[in-house]
Amino acid sequence: xxxxxxxxxxxxxxYVGHLDFMRAVQKIIRxxxxxxxxTKGFSPHHILSxxxxxxxxxxxxxxxxxxxxxxxxxxxMSKVDLARLNSIGLENDDLPDAPPxxxxxxxxxxxxxxxxxxxxxKRVEENNNKAMAQVRAADYSVFLKEGAFADRSxxxxxxxxxxxxxxxxxxxxxxxxxxxxxxPLIFEAEVMTGEHSLFIHRVDEMCRIPKEDPSYEQEYLAAxxxxxxxxxxxxxxxxxxxxAGSAANLKPETVIEAMCTHANLSYDPFSFxxxxxxxxxxxxxxxxxxxxxx
Numbered sequence: 001x002x003x004x005x006x007x008x009x010x011x012x013x014x015y016v017g018h019l020d021f022m023r024a025v026q027k028i029i030r031x032x033x034x035x036x037x038x039t040k041g042f043s044p045h046h047i048l049s050x051x052x053x054x055x056x057x058x059x060x061x062x063x064x065x066x067x068x069x070x071x072x073x074x075x076x077m078s079k080v081d082l083a084r085l086n087s088i089g090l091e092n093d094d095l096p097d098a099p100p101x102x103x104x105x106x107x108x109x110x111x112x113x114x115x116x117x118x119x120x121x122k123r124v125e126e127n128n129n130k131a132m133a134q135v136r137a138a139d140y141s142v143f144l145k146e147g148a149f150a151d152r153s154x155x156x157x158x159x160x161x162x163x164x165x166x167x168x169x170x171x172x173x174x175x176x177x178x179x180x181x182x183x184p185l186i187f188e189a190e191v192m193t194g195e196h197s198l199f200i201h202r203v204d205e206m207c208r209i210p211k212e213d214p215s216y217e218q219e220y221l222a223a224x225x226x227x228x229x230x231x232x233x234x235x236x237x238x239x240x241x242x243x244a245g246s247a248a249n250l251k252p253e254t255v256i257e258a259m260c261t262h263a264n265l266s267y268d269p270f271s272f273x274x275x276x277x278x279x280x281x282x283x284x285x286x287x288x289x290x291x292x293x294x
Contacts, residue, residue, distance in 0.1 A: 001073045001098055004131060004291050005108070006120040008061040008218065009054060010225050013115035018053040025065070028116075032107040035096065037068040040089050047088065051131035051279060051287060052138075052244065055251075059229075061222045062139070062278035064131045064287045066124065071098035073123070074294050081126035098123075098294050119218050122291025131287050135245035137187060139277040140252040141226060143234035148271040149263070154236050155191040157259045162189060167258055182258060185243035185250040192237040222277050229273050244279060 009021065016024070026046050029036050038044040047068035054060050068088065072095040073081070085092055101121045108118040149157055161167065166181045230237070242250045252274050260267040279287055 001069045001071045001095075001294075002066060002124050002126050002128070003069055003101075003104070003121050004064055004066050004124045004288060005118060006218075006288055007063050007065075008117045008119060008221050009063055009115060010059045010061065010117075010221065011115035013113075014057055014059045017056050018050070021054075022048075022050065024113075028108060028111045029067070031111040034104060034107050035070040037070045037088060037090060049130050049132060052135050054276065058274045058276060059225055060276040061119075061218050061225065062276060062286070064279065066131050069098070069104075071095055073126075074098050075123065075292060077126070084126045101294050117217075117221065119221075120288050122288050123294045124291050133246065134281045134287060135279050136243070136247075136282050137241055137280040137284075138244040139280075140240045140242060141192075141222075141275040141277060142238045142240065142252050142256060142272050143226075143229045143275070144236040144238070144256075144272045145234055146236065148236065148268065149260070150265055152263060152265065154238065157263050158189055158191055158238060161255075161259050161262050162186065164262070167262065169254060169258055169261075171254075182250055182254060185248055186240065186255060187243065188239075188241040189255070190239050192239055218278075222275070225275055229275065232273075234273055 013021070026048065029046060029048075037047050039047055049066050051064035051066075054063060068090075070090060072092055073085075074097070077085075077092060082092060104121050105118050112118065144154065148154075162183075164183055167183045168179050169182050171178055171180050226237070238256075240252055240255060242252060242255070244250070253269065253272075256272060257267045259265075281287060281289070
């Protein structure tokens with residue numbers, strides 16, 4: 001049975017790299033009573049894939065990974081789904097019944113270190129695309145130090161950038177270099193001004209969500225994390241919705257650098273911290289919206 005799990009990674013764990021964190025998640029799963037499926041061969045490992053690697057130094061309240069569990073799928077399965085299970089050595093009729101999703105979350109959260117919180121789990125179809133292939137956008141909060149833009153106003157700099165029809169940046173990766181117009185990749189951006197506006201904004205979002213909904217805990221964590229980061233000396237906050245995923249990915253730090261370049265200011269990569277709040281599929285749905293509770 002293939003499930004998609006949502007989790008938060010906050011606090012000092014922002015300094016743990018993706019590969020180390022992935023190994024930590026595998027150890028968390030092994031410490032639970034959850035029956036996870038393993039690959040076949042000389043070096044069996046969990047059948048697990050993350051939606052999008054989180055960079056070192058970033059926190060998040062909206063991360064995802066797909067995991068194969070060795071339980072009988074409680075829903076009707078297509079021939080394609082059954083064939084995929086058979087290919088990894090699992091016979092659906094011979095597997096134990098799936099436990100409630102609440103039990104899976106309790107097992108995971110009972111074994112987590114501080115800074116990790118598992119927020120939701122849903123069953124997804126065996127032949128469904130991996131979470132990584134479905135990401136199209138992401139919400140970020142960028143927290144800046146006072147004076148990050150010298151004596152310039154953050155709302156004015158952001159508005160000036162957003163008024164541009166195009167803004168070309170030179171992107172360098174391990175394999176290629178290219179010029180990219182980032183303006184179409186910025187879907188939304190807003191400076192959260194005022195002493196308590198960010199806290200009020202997050203609380204308002206929480207009030208619209210029933211407390212039994214997993215999103216309530218996610219928004220609570222986002223509000224709590226936001227206030228802690230602001231207290232660390234990063235009072236200026238820019239909320240952004242940016243293009244994400246393998247097709248067209250825009251990092252929030254690239255937007256901050258573009259704001260500096262556009263205003264002829266020097267760019268300081270140590271003048272801000274980033275919280276990734278959520279990731280979305282095509283159509284604005286979160287990666288859990290199309291899953292099924294079990």
